[in-house]
Amino acid sequence: MTVTPRLRARLFAVSMTSALILSTLGGLAYVVSAAISSMAASADEMDDMRALAAAKGALDALRKQLGATVRDNAYWDDAYLSLKGNGAQAWATENWGATTADYPLYDTAIVLDAAGSALMAYHKGITLTDEAVERFFLGKLPKIVAAARDVEYAADDLPVAFAKTSEGMALVGAAAIQPADDAEFDMKNANVLLFSKQMSANVVAEIARTFSIAGLAVEVGLGNPAMLHADVLDIDGHEIGRVTWPPMHPGTASYIRARPTIILAAIVLVSVLLAVVICGLLIFRGLRKSEQVSRYKARHDALTGLWNRAGCLEQLDEMLRPETGGSNANLYILDLDGFKPVNDAWGHPVGDKLINAVAVRLLEGLPVSAIVARLGGDEFAVLSATDNIGSNFTVHETILRALSIPFKIEGRTIEIGGSIGWARAGNGALDSTELLRRADLALYRAKSVGRGVAVEYEPGLDEEAIWHAELEQELRLGLLAGEIHVVFQPLIEASTREIGGVEALARWTSPTRGPISPETFIGVAEKAGLIDQLGLQVLRMAIQESAQWPSIGVAVNISPLQLKNPYLCRQIKEVLEEYRFHPARLTIEVTEGVFISNPDQAKRAFDGLRKLGVKIALDDFGCGYASIGTLREFGFDSMKIDRSLVFNLDKEGNGGAVLHATIALANALNLPVTAEGIETEAQATAVRLSGCDRLQGYLFSKPVDATEITRRYFKEHQQLVC
Structure with missing residues (x-):
């Protein structure tokens, strides 16, 4: 391969x-x-750092404990006074010396007088002479005693340090015995109390258990370098030994x-x-x-086997290459007309078979050199080097002719059509993206003018697209600036010629373009996603103005797209409650577009509106394809017949019979009927005699603002308000 x-x-x-x-x-x-x-x-x-910290902490704890013990015994008024009397030695022996035999905090207790002689000296319960004391502490005692009498040292902390003794390492602490308050006390000549605790094997073992340091030992000198250690310091801060232990290496x-x-x-x-x-x-x-x-x-497309969008663009890029004569490339985009009803009526399997049948017919009808692709859904594309394929037919004419023949699908005869937008490459100056954009613009124009139409791209389409984009932006700003306003056209009772209601109509005057027709700006709002905002503004203004006319109702038009808004009913309810407007006075008018936009969604919206108490009217009946079954299924409260039926009354033919039959249909369904577009008395008489309930048109009034409605029909109410 x-x-x-x-x-x-x-x-x-x-x-x-x-x-x-x-x-x-x-x-x-x-x-x-x-x-x-x-x-x-x-x-x-x-673990080594933990053990080191624990060892240092243990030594520090011993120092603090012995220091606290010395402080508690030396800073004692009774001790100070007792040592000044005749029984000083006996008192010191009883309180300190005798306890050295088995006291856990110290095993040596010595009281030294100002001359440095031992007033009392005991070690583990045995008395010591001055010479024995000197030998026991190896001559290092004077420094500790001097530190205890040092006023500045003693004021900050007691001298507690390790020292070498004849029995090994010991912790020694000393303090001047002093009263709490005595003006005659002299620190330099004070008696000094000294406690000492030997670092025996039992003491070291207890430290090891308390601080979780296995193998702890006290050694004089540097010891084994493989062992971990903490330094033992004397009163001068010199190392005199080490606390050592073996590393655990967990x-x-x-x-x-x-x-x-x-x-x-x-x-x-x-x-x-x-x-x-x-x-x-x-x-x-x-x-x-x-x-x-x-x-x-x-x-390739999985359903039809045609090129898909990616393959189509790849083929188009290939055709547009200068060396392949790209200036002659033409792109046609075909959108099927009437395909959605096929899916809705017979399901997607039939729709898929119809798509396949269209693909086969295109391949059979077009030259082999043409490239056919399915872009997705019911949209196809055709690439051709020329529009003229012989036999006096162009490519787009061939496509439309192919679609004009009914399709036979599973015993069903299905008729569909198509709309085509196409664009020429033009001297190789375009890339595939631009050519596709132009063909899309042409297709958009083709679908807007009707079915079965082919439109070629022209620069005017770009201008129109720019115009629509600019108008959309102006409409967005206009909605924010409150440029939309509402006018009202009276609904006249046919029997009394009195006002029975009004229809609210949106109007917009652009600051730059002047008045814009509702058909234009409403269409722009629907395409730009602004219809919900526009519709809510119109509804709010209509109800706010109509609240001053308590005897009549108001009709407001709703776009089929607004019925897709899940919050529509809640928004209408909030506006009604805000202006205390009775729901029965509000009629929502919808066109036949609701039948094809999303009928199930429209039914849900209608149910919500009926729960609010709002009425629903079908507008422009007679210009579309609404059937009796549809009228019954959706359950309208009233209907408006399209102005075209009224207009045809003045022409020869069966216009009157059609109008009469339409009104008779509504009457049979118990639907009140409003005829719009009434411009002459003859028209008003004809529709009234045909059974029409309400009349609307220029014969009675053009759309006017709320002030004019009040002036014409509610003078008394206006006077009461004033």
């Missing part, structure tokens, strides 16, 4: 992807391995325990890498086999 550039690119992508996966997994394995090693080392380091221990699992994971990873390699090879084979199928599907 020939390797196409696209397939080559896909194969390259698969190769690169496989390589990327392999390198990613390999890198992942390396990162995971490094991460595990780093985690083990970090865990070891964290991270390394965990790594050793997890090693079998890590090895198993490595085996799994290698298996995955092999699987990736095998899958890559299989994908290579699959890509080679599926390239043609994928290429076909990517460019």
Whole structure:
């Protein structure tokens, strides 16, 4: 099989992807391995730091505990006074010396006088002489005693530090024995109380249990360098020993325990890498086999087998290349007329078969050189190098002729048509996007003027599109600026010639363009998505003005698109409540467009309006295709016959009979009838005699503002208001 550039690119992508996966997994394995090693080392380091912090904390706690004990005993009025009397030695022995035998906080207690002699000295319950004290503390005692008598030192903190003794390392604390308040007290000559606690094996073991430091020991000197340690400092801040303990290395221990699992994971990873390699090879084979199928599907419509939108644009780009004579390329866009009712009536399977039948007929009717595509839904495209295909028929005429013949689908005869918009490439100056845009503009014009029409693009269509875009923007601004206003045309009772209601009509005067016809700006609002905003403004103004005429109702036109708004009924209810307008006085007028726009949605909207108490009227009956069944199904409260039926009264023929039959139909359904477009007395008499209930037209009044309605029909009410 020939390797196409696209397939080559896909194969390259698969190769690169496989390589990327392999390198990613390999890198992942390396990162995971490094991460595990780093985690083990970090865990070891964290445990070492924890143990070091715990050891330092333990030493600091011992110092604070001994310092507090010395402070509590030295800063004692009774002790100060007792040591000044004759029984000083006995009192000191009883309170401090005797307790050294089994007291947990200290095992040595000494009271030194101003001369440095021991007034009392006990170690583990045994009395000591001055010489024994000197030997026990290895001559280091004077510095601690001097620090205890140092006024500045003692005011900040008591001197508590480690010291070497004849029995090993000890924690020593001292303080001047002093009263709370004595003007004659002299710190320099005060007695000094000294407590000492030997760092025995039992004391060290208790610290190890309390602070979770296994293997804790006190060593004099540097000790074993493999051991962790915390420095033990003397009164001068010099290191005189170390608290040591062996490192636990929990991270390394965990790594050793997890090693079998890590090895198993490595085996799994290698298996995955092999699987990736095998899958890559299989994908290579699959890509080679599926390239043609994928290429076909990517460019062809699944239903008809024609080129799809992507394939059509690709073919169009090819035709527009200068070397292929792109100046002669023509693009035709066909939109079927009447296709949606086929789907609605017989379902999508029949619709799909009709689409296939249209595709076959286009292929059979057009030259082989023409390219036929389905762009989606019921929209087709035809590419041709020329519009004239011989036999005195053009491409667009051939397409329309092909669609004019009825289709036979499963025993059904189906008639449809089509609208065509087409554009010429023109000297190779266009790309496919611009040519498609022009053909779309032409199609839009074709559908707006009627069915079965082909329109060629002309520059005027661009001007029209720009005009519509500018008008849309002006309408948006006009809605915000309140430029829309409402006029009213009276609805006259046929029997009494008195006003029975009004119809509210929207009007807009553009600041730049002047008055714009409702047919124009309402159409723009519908296409621009502004119809809900416009309709709500008109409804609000109509109800606000009509509230001053309590004896009549008001009719307001609603676009079929507004019925798709799920909040329409709630918005109408809020406006009615805001102006305290009785719902029965409001009539919503809809055209026959509701039957084709979305009948189910229209029914739901009608149900909501009826629950509010609002009436619903069918407008312009007789100009479309509403049937008796439709009138019954939707359950209108009244109807308006189209002005064309009234206009035909003045012409020869059966105009009068048609009008009479239409009104008779409404009367048979018990629907009140309003005739619009009444301009002469003869017309008014004819429709009244035919059974029409209300009349509307220029014979009675053109649309006028609310002030004029009040002046003409509600003078008394106006006087009451004034």
